[in-house]
Amino acid sequence: MNMRPEESQQTYLELLQKRLDVQAVLMLPDFPSREGTYYLIVAKQPEIDGTIRRVLFQDQSIMEQWISMWQLEKGTIYGLDEKLAHMLARAEILIDKADYMRQIKQRLLRITDSLQKKLICREYSHLVLFFHEAKEWLQQGLTLDAYHAFVQALHAWARLIAYEMGEHPQAALWVQVKRLDSSVYRLYEELSMNAETLEKRIELLVLAIEFAVTSRMKESVRYLMELMETKVGPWRLQELMNHPAVQAADIQIPSLIDKMVQRSFIQEVVCAGSEAGEQETCFILLG
Incomplete structure (x- = not known):
């Protein structure tokens, strides 16, 4: 039965x-x-x-x-x-x-202050990474690959906004972002549904994301800067990438480091390499 x-x-x-x-x-x-x-x-x-x-x-x-x-x-x-x-x-x-x-x-x-800084840094690093990839594809004339990278960049931006507002990203992410920041929602809408050609839709994004990357940098990399403060002296790139706190948080270090050097948050210095006579580029936090 x-x-x-x-x-x-x-x-x-x-x-x-x-x-x-x-x-x-x-x-x-x-x-x-x-x-x-x-x-x-x-x-x-x-x-x-x-x-x-x-x-x-x-x-x-x-x-x-x-x-x-x-x-x-x-x-x-x-x-x-x-x-x-x-x-x-x-x-x-x-x-x-x-x-x-x-x-x-x-x-x-709950999103504690320390967790919020970590998550913001993670999503910001993904935003920078995908935006850099999108521009690389554009320069090579690979529009569809650029489009895919721009979509990923916008999703990272959307999650970043949620964490900045003290919220966890929701499964219906763009419904959430429409409530939190309608301007970013409109960018995603324009990219996805605008009647313009794909090339024109992508062009609209470049300046908007470039501005977001630049204007958000100081607060977004605070977690990484505080981590670098824990050591006296320069950091090797691989040393930062292999740090347990960085790996666990899935922070894309190479893309962040380049931007931080450009904005004078950190400085490149020369360190002795692992082999005799070899030199390696390292990074030191600027006050």
């Missing part, structure tokens, strides 16, 4: 409740384009992080997405993936051992 869906779900949850490796279970009540029930399962082991399974339990279709406690804790420091953050925000907590999930959700929703 087949069990009713609610009975099957209860049995499934009871099994998860007994598992020592499971810390919490959440359910997405209206996950789009999926049959059955979608569960987010918070595990204690980091190695299971990101695992997605579709299972059939007592004739009921179930989708499982596993997240580790380590990933969530990391998200409170460096920010969480936007799609996952959106899912967690609307998911219903069904199992919550030691009240962990309720507390971690509150921490994930």
Whole structure:
């Protein structure tokens, strides 16, 4: 005799409740384009992080997405993936051992000053990187590649705006940006839907993004400048790129360094290289 869906779900949850490796279970009540029930399962082991399974339990279709406690804790420091953050925000907590999930959700929703600086620096570095790529493609006459890079640059700009306003970027990012900064929303609209030729649409973006990159630089690179202050003397490029705080935050160092040199935030100096007689360009923070 087949069990009713609610009975099957209860049995499934009871099994998860007994598992020592499971810390919490959440359910997405209206996950789009999926049959059955979608569960987010918070595990204690980091190695299971990101695992997605579709299972059939007592004739009921179930989708499982596993997240580790380590990933969530990391998200409170460096920010969480936007799609996952959106899912967690609307998911219903069904199992919550030691009240962990309720507390971690509150921490994930907060943007501390230190986290805000880090996230702003990350998105700004992506904006600079994609804008540089877009201009390179334009110079080579590769309009479609330039268009793709400009779209990525605008998305980085949109996320940057959200973080500047103390908000996490939402899944419906451009609805959010329309509310926060309608001028940037209009740029995205012009690029996507204007009746002009693609070349003309791209031309409209160059000056606007160039101005954004220039005017936002001082505040946007504050995180990196404060990191450079922790060391007396020059930094090697690879040393900055390999710094754990930079890698964890996904900050694109080479694109930032060039801009910071141009604006005299940092200065190029010559350091001894790893080989005898070799010299290397290093960077020192200017007061």
